Amino acid sequence: MTFYETGEDTLRATSYDLAIKQIANYSYKFKQLVSVVTSSSWKNYFFRETTTVPTGQSGNAIKGIPRGADFPNAVLSWEQVTSRIDKYGLSASIDHEDIIAGNIDTRNRTVLRIAEGVAKAVDSEIYDVISENETPSNILTGTLQGGYWNETSAAIIKDLAKMKAQVKAYYDNANDFALVIHPDNEPNILHYIYEKGAQATQSGQSAFNGQIGSPAGVRIITSSIVGASYALFVVPKTCATWKQLMPLETDTKTDRFKGDTITACEYGVTELHEPKQVVLLRVIA
Secondary structure, eight states: OOTTOTTHHHHHHHHHHHHHHHHHHHHOSSGGGEEEEEOOOSEEEEEEEOOOOOOOBTTBOSSOOOTTOOOOOOOOOEEEEEEEOEEEEEEEEEEHHHHHTTOHHHHHHHHHHHHHHHHHHHHHHHHHHHTGGGOOSSSEEEEEETSSOOTTOTHHHHHHHHHHHHHHTTOTTOOOEEEEEOGGGHHHHHHHHHHTTOOOOOTTSOOOTTEEEOGGGEEEEEOTTSOTTEEEEEOTEEEEEEEEEEEEEEEEEEETTTEEEEEEEEEEEEEEOOGGGEEEEEEEO
16 A cells, blocks of 8 residues: 555544544543533523522411412522633644654654643643632632541541532532542552442442542542642532533644644533532641
8 A cells, every 4th residue: 555545644634533532531530520511602601500598588488388378489599600612722743754654652642642632721621610720719618637638547438428518518419429639649548448448439330530439429530630739529510511612623634745733622611500519628738
């Protein structure tokens, strides 16, 4: 087969596209924790609901409605929040020499880095929004005295239970939880999970990218985006939304005898709907 056989450029571009999308899907750590909704508008808005449970008021009681009387009106309120789509993308070139010489490693590493770069940029934005840039004003907060959990201490279970309780004070029916930590803090948690026989990821269970176990019914995920002194606890899918104008797409331009230029791009914005479904844990040494 000669190098520029008819259709080979297209086949190569298709191969790049499939590889980048597949790698990106396994690279997202935070995008998997939010719901993904499509949008056709550059400017968007959403309504952030107040989290106070409606209660009876004087003359408007929920309990004891007289026979034949009108039902009390629920007093609800929403905050309208505006969001604008951002563009995320990365481009790289594979030299002609590496293509015709079959330098698979160079090609694979280039594709890998493009996919990882875009995925990390999207994840970083999602983390910044749902953690409120680690300076929370609407989300819930917690502290952990004396550093991260000791590998032999059951404090991890107590702290996870405390974060679950914080969320359930607003969402009593919440039953799915995830905690994202920095990889530096993985060894102690893994040691505790397997030393104490706590529940780890089970075969057939729906797992998230980067999941290392699920003690106390909380999925533990690692991501380098989270600061080493923080941990982010969320109710997956319902806490926030990734409003997507365009999913990840790629384009390949071939310059004969020079090489291929691969570009990956996606459009989206993060919307924090339920701030009381997020707890930012700060570690105090």
